[in-house]
Amino acid sequence: MSLLERFVEDTALHMGLGHRARSLVDVLVDYIRSLPDGVHGLRRRFDAVGLGFPGDGRPPRLLASQLEAVVGREELAVLARRAAFPTGMFAVVASDLLPGLLDVLEQEARSPQAPPSAARQPRHGPTLRLVRGTALRGVLWVMVAGALLCLTGWIHQKTRVSAGAPVAHAEQKTPPRLSLANNDGVIDVRGRLPGEADRRKVWSALVAQYGQRGVSGDILRDPLAGEPRWLDRLVSLAPVLRHPGLSLSFNGDTLHVEMARLPEQDRIAVSTTLRRGFGHMQVTGLWDAGRVALSQLPAMPEPAELVAALNQGKVKFEHKSPTLRADGHDMLRASAQAILAADPGVKLEVGSHTDSLGSAETNLHLSQQRAEMVVAELQAQGVPLGMLVPRGYGEEQPVADNRWESGRDRNRRIEYSILQ
Incomplete structure (x- = not known):
């Protein structure tokens, strides 16, 4: 490699x-x-x-x-x-x-691309003739073998065409799809999965959880569908569908959740479960304390109200990386809508903090990258760049004890503040 x-x-x-x-x-x-x-x-x-x-x-x-x-x-x-x-x-x-x-x-660029010069020095006498003879025989054998392979392939192709057999083409895979909705206690499931074993696995798990009469719909077998890498996790989380009004829609590596009819506490509980199970995917529709706070803001929030709501949300990144986790994008979309509803003259600092693992210099650099990543995502959602100032603080301002993972998790945070 x-x-x-x-x-x-x-x-x-x-x-x-x-x-x-x-x-x-x-x-x-x-x-x-x-x-x-x-x-x-x-x-x-x-x-x-x-x-x-x-x-x-x-x-x-x-x-x-x-x-x-x-x-x-x-x-x-x-x-x-x-x-x-x-x-x-x-x-x-x-x-x-x-x-x-x-x-x-x-x-x-510095790696040697050719053998040493000594290996390229010409040789003379019988050795040279022997090498040339060996090389010539090798070339002839290669040419003969190549001709035989070409002839065999031509005959095989002609035979297949004359027999009416179609020429095989690589078939384009389509994303596996599955939707599950709790309609007043009955789980309606529909979609397309690549194999019969996949179809049976989902159906059996739902029937075991909700009974034969508690499951309806149809899952089609589609050989062109890609591998549903989320299938085993879905089976293990089948009990989460017990909430009437909850629906999950899988499309390839994305998951959309609908739970508008669920009480607020149930939304948060379901979101926590799904975030743990499918946090590696692009998930939309999840709730947490931050989403609840943002949804309760007035039409044009005061700067202090806006910042208080924004700071209840949790923006997560990949480990020691500036890359947002999949569910972080959804949180920032909601944050962007709230910021856009505020006075456009407000300027916010987007402060990023880390835990104390690693060197202070590395953490300071990482925090600045993460702050810039959040600003870039908010800007992509329509927030004017002039409203946002990214700043990394590294490990300088902990809010919890870094000796414990729970404390380190609290210290890894994005914190908004008013600049003017």
Whole structure:
């Protein structure tokens, strides 16, 4: 495995990007290689904005705003579109990856691409004739084997076509789909799953929980549907569907939850259960104390009311990463709607705090990245950039004891405050 491939795998794992890491790294590599002199050309760009790094050393840790100064806002937006990332998220993640990526590209450039010169020295006499003879026989055997393979393949194809057999084509997979709704005590389930075993697993779990008369609908078997990676967790969480009015809609790796008819406490309890079970997915419709507080704000909230409600929500990130967890996007969508309803002259600080694990310098940098990520997400939802100021505090302002996980969880937080 090459250094670059290993870098992509590490990015996918440690930043929680999954398969999206490949497109992001590829876009960055293409951009660097498109510059005059490649990595050295990028170094000159760092120098031009006062962010140069000495000799062949690793560039300093970057913030999204610094990357924008190096690359340019318009070019950054183009790169983000190519990688299929929101511009703000791309800037934050790319700024974190770029120093390590430059290291990898320079190491690969220094790696020997050809055998040592001694191995390429010409030889003379009988040895040369022996090598040439062996090489010639090898080439002839390869040519004969290739011709036989081509002939065999041609005959096989002709035979299949003449017999009327269709030529096989790769079939495009479709997302697995499943919807489950509690309609006054009866679970209505419908969807498309790839195999009979999947269909039976869901149906049997629901019948075991709610009885034969408590389940209706139909699950179709669709061989083109992809693997439902959430199926086992759904089966284990079947009891959560006992709430009338609750519905779950799975579509590929996304889950949408409807629970408008549920009492407030039930919404929070159900959301907690689903967040634990499906937090790795893109989940919308979940509730927590923050969502409740935001829903109770007046049409045009006062700045103090707005901040108090925003600070009851919990924005979570991947471990030691600026990447938002899937359910964090939904929380920030609701936060953006509340901010947009407030006086547009209000300016808010988006403060990010970490626990004390790791070095203070690392935590300070991580907190600034996370603050910028939240601002980028709010901006993507329509909040004017002039209303938001990101600031990372690292581990400097704990609100709980960092010796315990419960305390560290409380310390890892986004905290809004009024600047004017």
